[in-house]
Amino acid sequence: MKRRNRTKAALLGFLSWGPMSGYDLRRVIDQSISNFWSESYGRIYPMLAELSKDGLVDCQKTVSDGGRPRNVYKLTKAGTADLDDWLAQPVSTAPPRDERLLKLFFGARTDVHNSRRLVEAYAIELGDRKQRYIDTRATLEAAKDAPEDRRFWLLTLRLGELRVDAELQWCEEALLELSDP
Amino acid sequence: MKRRNRTKAALLGFLSWGPMSGYDLRRVIDQSISNFWSESYGRIYPMLAELSKDGLVDCQKTVSDGGRPRNVYKLTKAGTADLDDWLAQPVSTAPPRDERLLKLFFGARTDVHNSRRLVEAYAIELGDRKQRYIDTRATLEAAKDAPEDRRFWLLTLRLGELRVDAELQWCEEALLELSDP
DNA sequence: ACGTGCATGTAAGACGTTACATGATTGG
DNA sequence: CCAATCATGTAACGTCTTACATGCACGT
Numbered sequence: 345m346k347r348r349n350r351t352k353a354a355l356l357g358f359l360s361w362g363p364m365s366g367y368d369l370r371r372v373i374d375q376s377i378s379n380f381w382s383e384s385y386g387r388i389y390p391m392l393a394e395l396s397k398d399g400l401v402d403c404q405k406t407v408s409d410g411g412r413p414r415n416v417y418k419l420t421k422a423g424t425a426d427l428d429d430w431l432a433q434p435v436s437t438a439p440p441r442d443e444r445l446l447k448l449f450f451g452a453r454t455d456v457h458n459s460r461r462l463v464e465a466y467a468i469e470l471g472d473r474k475q476r477y478i479d480t481r482a483t484l485e486a487a488k489d490a491p492e493d494r495r496f497w498l499l500t501l502r503l504g505e506l507r508v509d510a511e512l513q514w515c516e517e518a519l520l521e522l523s524d525p
Numbered sequence: 526m527k528r529r530n531r532t533k534a535a536l537l538g539f540l541s542w543g544p545m546s547g548y549d550l551r552r553v554i555d556q557s558i559s560n561f562w563s564e565s566y567g568r569i570y571p572m573l574a575e576l577s578k579d580g581l582v583d584c585q586k587t588v589s590d591g592g593r594p595r596n597v598y599k600l601t602k603a604g605t606a607d608l609d610d611w612l613a614q615p616v617s618t619a620p621p622r623d624e625r626l627l628k629l630f631f632g633a634r635t636d637v638h639n640s641r642r643l644v645e646a647y648a649i650e651l652g653d654r655k656q657r658y659i660d661t662r663a664t665l666e667a668a669k670d671a672p673e674d675r676r677f678w679l680l681t682l683r684l685g686e687l688r689v690d691a692e693l694q695w696c697e698e699a700l701l702e703l704s705d706p
Numbered sequence: 707a708c709g710t711g712c713a714t715g716t717a718a719g720a721c722g723t724t725a726c727a728t729g730a731t732t733g734g
Numbered sequence: 735c736c737a738a739t740c741a742t743g744t745a746a747c748g749t750c751t752t753a754c755a756t757g758c759a760c761g762t
Contacts, residue, residue, distance in 0.1 A: 347723090350624055351749080357631045367713050377630055380623040384751060389715055412713060412758045431635045434646055435625045439723085442561040443531055444616045445684065449558055450538045451677035454612045459677070465615055496632035496640070499702060503626065503695045510691035514684045521680065528751090532721080548741050565723060570743055593730045593741060620751085 347436045351387050352395065356419065356427040359401060363418040366392055376497075379476070379504050392417055400426055460522045467515040474508045477501060528617045532568050533576065537600065537608040540582060544599040547573055557678075560657070560685050573598055581607055641703045648696040655689045658682060 358369055366388045373383050392415075395401045400423035407413045419427070444466060451459040480501055484494060539550055547569045554564050573596075576582045581604035588594045600608070625647060632640040661682055665675060 347748095349748085350622070350627070353624075354627060357627070357634075360631070360634060365713075366715085377627065378621075380621050380626040382620040382622070385713095385715075386717095386751060386753090387749080393715095414713070427631075428635065431628060431631060432639050435628060435643060437650065438622075438624070439563040440559075440561050441531070441563070441619075443534075443619070445561040445681045446531070446535060446538070446558065447612060447616060448677055449674075449681050450541070450608075450612060451680075452672070452674040453538075453541060454609065458613050462616060469618065491633070493630075493633040495702060496629055499632075499699050500626045500630050502698065503692070506691040506695050507688065510687040511684070514687050517683065518680050521676065528720090530720080546741075547743085566741095566743075567723060567725090567745095568721080574743095595741070 347438075348430060348433070349391075351383060351391050352400075353427065353430045354381060354383060355388065355391055355395065356400065356423055356430075359417060359419045360424065360427060363404070363416045365414045365416050367414070377500075379473070379480075380500065395423065399423075456522055460519065463515050463518045463522065467512065467519075470508050470512050470515065473504070474512070477505050477508065481505075528619075529611060529614070530572075532564060532572050533581075534608065534611045535562060535564060536569065536572055536576065537581065537604055537611075540598060540600045541605065541608060544585070544597045546595045546597050548595070558681075560654070560661075561681065576604065580604075637703055641700065644696050644699045644703065648693065648700075651689050651693050651696065654685070655693070658686050658689065662686075 354373065355369060358364065358372055361372075364372065366385065369388055369392075370383065370385060373381060392401065392403070396403045396417070400420060401417040402420055404416050404418065405413055406416050444462060447462060448459055481498075484498060484501065487494065535554065536550060539545065539553055542553075545553065547566065550569055550573075551564060551566060554562060573582065573584070577584045577598070581601060582598040583601055585597050585599065586594055587597050625643060628643060629640055662679075665679060665682065668675065
């Protein structure tokens with residue numbers, strides 16, 4: 345089973361919120377799902393062109409008062425159908441690649457110091473992430489006009505929280521183990 | 526900071542255990558670190574050729590009694606240095622991409638049924654993984670001739686265990702939430 | 707006048723999978 | 735003899751990042 349294009353899915357997903365430019369998409373992705381997804385301009389713009397060619401989006405050049413002209417993309421019927429089809433498909437699990445664990449796996453080759461630093465750096469990163477999750481949760485729960493999406497957003501957030509806690513616990517254990525004899 | 530080639534690092538790492546062929550590498554990677562790493566032949570063979578060209582490994586064509594001729598690769602001094610350099614570098618965190626969460630994030634667009642199935646499938650996958658971890662731990666702990674590496678292998682395993690438990694807990698919570706009104 | 711943010715894009719190259727092609731040996 | 739496993743590789747394709755190029759508008 346061939347994996348479907350995920351950048352495509354992400355863009356269609358956000359365009360289902362309303363028409364947006366490539367620049368908007370980049371920004372909204374960064375502000376909403378950066379914990380588990382990212383897209384670069386180098387992917388976004390060519391993909392928008394392709395989606396347009398395939399009739400999944402319509403491009404409209406807008407020259408709003410002030411500000412330079414923008415290319416605003418709008419989901420078509422076909423695009424909506426494609427998005428909904430993707431949503432109904434089971435996820436294809438990607439092959440795992442965790443460079444951190446790969447390094448740790450070969451830790452015996454090096455000074456333990458290196459492995460310890462690796463874990464410490466990870467702990468710091470996780471601490472930052474945990475703080476971000478705290479902020480995000482506060483924001484989401486404060487929202488009065490809770491859209492239907494919110495329960496789903498909270499679910500994705502919750503997985504992040506549980507993961508980060510598990511990983512922080514691991515860091516503690518690992519540092520203990522690596523400081524031993 | 527440019528990310529260094531990780532396939533290269535993985536191959537050099539395993540070649541530090543002793544000379545191996547591309548086929549061997551594929552097998553040993555699959556049997557030892559498949560929980561957090563994978564390599565395909567399509568990467569391994571071209572990469573071995575490149576490593577050879579760069580003088581990081583030596584290729585020796587062996588025609589052992591019986592069996593077809595094999596290309597066995599051996600780490601050179603330069604290759605060892607390269608590996609150890611990689612080990613001493615901090616890990617560069619890769620941009621995240623979790624298709625499952627992306628789908629769930631847009632769950633409000635679809636029948637809740639789809640999201641529920643997504644979580645259920647995940648739970649099954651996690652259950653399998655948990656069982657594998659149990660087996661691996663048993664094997665690792667039973668080993669009498671504990672090599673120095675073992676503590677590091679156990680650390681990578683431990684992270685897997687903690688993650689899988691956190692994620693299973695999430696599945697429970699998520700299914701509860703998604704079965705509500 | 708200048709920096710910052712808005713905005714769109716391209717090019718090079720690395721990374722990675724899948725499918726295919728090929729053929730030897732071993733065990734039933 | 736046939737299937738499975740050993741073994742090496744290539745080709746096509748898709749994915750993705752980084753760096754670069756370009757230029758407008760707005761505030762100071």
